[in-house]
């Protein structure tokens with residue numbers, strides 16, 4: 690768990706959806722689950738998790754809900770115009786929002802404190818060996 694605060698702003702590719710965050714970070718993670726791979730179209734998603742009251746979202750995002758291997762519902766929201774992933778919620782973590790770091794203008798602050806679903810990590814998708822890594826999702 691990180692106890693640092695992050696303030697950052699970002700938007701989707703077409704600019705219709707804007708996301709700003711200002712508050713303490715619950716977690717920064719690199720997720721290699723198959724859903725993140727399919728949804729992002731690449732090897733993993735880099736995500737920051739914050740309490741929903743630290744997150745401001747403007748614009749209308751469309752959600753796609755799927756059931757995770759732990760039986761929870763992960764809803765991934767994207768811009769219906771440009772398709773950019775903008776945030777996600779998971780019934781495993783009520784009140785917490787996960788945001789893909791790539792939407793932020795400044796991403797220099799990102800440093801994953803955990804790598805999850807590393808069982809799906811591809812050889813070509815290199816991650817920092819010093820970051821704690823879990824085959825699946827560690828306990829919340």
Ligand SMILES: [Zn+2]
Pocket residue numbers: 701702703704705706768769770771772773
């Ligand atoms: Zn858009």
Ligand SMILES: [Zn+2]
Pocket residue numbers: 720721722723724725726734806
């Ligand atoms: Zn994932």
